[in-house]
Amino acid sequence: MATVLAVTNQKGGVGKTTTSINLAAALALGGRSCLLIDLDPQGNASSGVGVPPDQRELDIYRALLGEIELEQAVHETAITNLHLVPASSELIGAEVELVGIYERNRKLLSILEPLLKRYEYVLIDCPPSLGLLTVNALVAAQGVLIPLQAEYYAMEGLSQLTHTIDVVRTGLNPGLEISGIVITLFDTRNTICHQVEAEVRRYFDQAVMQTKIPRNVRLAEAPSHGLPIFLYDVKCSGAAAYLELSRELVRRTRRPAAKARTGGAATDSAALAAGEAGR
Ligand code: ATP
Ligand code: MG
Secondary structure, eight states: OOOOEEEOOTTSSHHHHHHHHHHHHHHHTTOOOOEEOOOTTTHHHHTTTTTOOGSSSSOOHHHHSSSOOOOOEEOSSTTTEEEEOOOOOGGHHHHGGGGGGGGGGGGGHHHHHGGGGGGGGEEEEOOOSSSSHHHHHHHHEEEEEEEEEEEEETTTTHHHHHHHHHHHHHOOOTTTTTEEEEEESBBBOHHHHHHHHHHHHHHHHBOSSSSOOOOOOOHHHHHTTOOHHHHHHSSHHHHHHHHHHHHHHHHHHOOOOOOHHTGGGGGSSHHHHHHHHHH
């Protein structure tokens, strides 16, 4: 059965899509079948693995609305083990259209269910908001991956995210865990990055993945070629980091006990919120 992870942070431009694409690609190249679901109307994850807008007629939007089976929206990519469910720009309407649908928060969970046996990992690239699409991802997932940009206001807004996670835990998905916080866009020469890292690790402790993603221009270039980093420049520091992150994630998600997996109370959303409050 697949491990389903929502890659989310309502803050824009923090590396959600870059992480979703390249982590999924790294897992797939490591022999783990992986489904990447683009749940963002911007469709960046779809472009980033080479599925252009004119090939997204069968997409997550139509599957969510029940017009097609999710399976029909599964596209192959240049990496054998990596499949994609793309997002067309129509998905922008889903936040409104889903409101009238029965069990609107569980829609993604229910359409994903038949595919769970086929994949080891399902990664959901969320939009930069905490609306219905993100809630659907949190309900369908076992874990949340939170990319956090190494910048001064990195933790701002985290309490909103953790509040949403808590609401989802209370009613819809009690088992939802924080699988990891990923520090992204890290620039070794920038003192602020080091300060932010120290602060994030102090508050969030083991919830923070050991692997940091460096700021690396090759990571920014790869999507315009429709390629995950490993097919664009396998030797760059960004590729090495995402490979290492995939190994760390596999180690974490393999551990059976929830506490061992997330590092205990420090990863609890209350602690996350406290971290933000402590700033
Ligand atoms: P949005 O909230 O709009 O969905 P996002 O959180 O998905 O954004 P990305 O699209 O992954 O963020 O990244 C934002 C921008 O930063 C993109 O142009 C991307 O190419 C670039 N970028 C992301 N990570 C890195 C990195 N490690 N090094 C250099 N550029 C990066
Ligand atoms: Mg994105």
